[in-house]
Every structure is written in structure tokens, then in C-alpha cells.
Amino acid sequence: MKCLYRKDADGVDREELAVELQKLIREIQRGFRPHPKTLTLRPGEMRALWIVARHGPLRKSDLADILGISKPLVSSLARTLENLGLITQSVPERDHRRRVIALSEKGQHVLDEMRALRQERMTALFERLTEEEQEMLYHLLQKLREPGEEEAEPRQRMR
Numbered sequence: 001m002k003c004l005y006r007k008d009a010d011g012v013d014r015e016e017l018a019v020e021l022q023k024l025i026r027e028i029q030r031g032f033r034p035h036p037k038t039l040t041l042r043p044g045e046m047r048a049l050w051i052v053a054r055h056g057p058l059r060k061s062d063l064a065d066i067l068g069i070s071k072p073l074v075s076s077l078a079r080t081l082e083n084l085g086l087i088t089q090s091v092p093e094r095d096h097r098r099r100v101i102a103l104s105e106k107g108q109h110v111l112d113e114m115r116a117l118r119q120e121r122m123t124a125l126f127e128r129l130t131e132e133e134q135e136m137l138y139h140l141l142q143k144l145r146e147p148g149e150e151e152a153e154p155r156q157r158m159r
Contacts, residue, residue: 048067059101087103087104
């Protein structure tokens with residue numbers, strides 16, 4: 001059988017490895033998205049919703065810092081999520097200049113459904129592997145996440 005891809009000295013085709021990894025990432029990401037029939041959110045909106053759920057009520061400036069984006073962009077995200085009924089915005093009594101973003105009951109319900117769907121999809125994905133393979137994968141992923149020699153630059157805030 002003729003090899004369609006070039007292999008390096010170790011016999012590993014890094015291009016094919018990258019393609020397979022991208023396919024897997026896309027498959028996993030489907031487990032992090034809401035069901036298309038119930039809700040359509042952009043990745044940035046989804047991430048903002050998860051962060052508000054994880055950190056509790058946040059000032060817009062804090063959310064901007066966590067997301068690494070500008071305050072006007074956070075205002076736009078918050079407006080979209082509020083219009084969908086997924087978050088609430090309130091003004092604290094002590095500081096009327098700031099707005100605090102919190103997860104709404106509907107937002108919590110949507111995230112609960114997404115967690116259940118994600119868990120179901122991840123379980124199905126990992127059932128393809130033996131326990132030994134799962135452990136090996138865990139260690140390989142940890143190794144890939146370790147900082148390399150050339151440290152990635154911190155994310156710059158988008159303006």
C-alpha cells in the first residue's frame with residue numbers, strides 16, 4: 001500500500017497527526033455546544049456564559065479581563081445573552097456606574113442540559129478506549145499542555 005503522506009525519520013506523519021487531532025477536537029467541541037434546535041450561540045457567547053456560571057456574578061470589566069476582550073465587546077455579548085434570557089444585568093446599590101452580570105434561571109437550565117449532553121458524548125468517546133489507553137491519553141495530553149521551551153505570549157486584549 002502506497003503512503004500518501006510524508007513521514008519523518010520516526011515514521012510519524014505529523015501533518016496527518018494534526019488533521020486527526022483537528023477532527024477529534026471538532027468532535028469534542030460538539031459536546032460543548034447547545035443543541036441546535038434549542039439555542040444557537042457563538043463560541044464567544046458560549047464562553048462568556050460558562051465563565052459567568054463558574055465565577056458567579058461578575059462586573060463587566062472583570063468578565064472583559066477573563067475573556068481578554070474589550071469592555072465594549074463584553075457589553076455587546078452581555079446584551080445578546082440578556083436578550084436571550086440567559087443572564088441578568090443589575091446595578092449594585094453601592095456603585096451605580098457599574099453593571100453586574102449574573103446567570104439567569106434559564107441560563108442555568110441551558111448549561112445543565114449542555115453538561116449532561118457533554119458528559120454523554122465524552123463517555124461515548126472514552127468508551128472506545130481501554131482503561132490503559134485512557135490513562136496513556138491522559139498522560140500524553142498533560143505532556144502536550146506543559147509549557148515548551150518557547151513560552152507562548154500571553155493573549156493580548158482585543159480592542
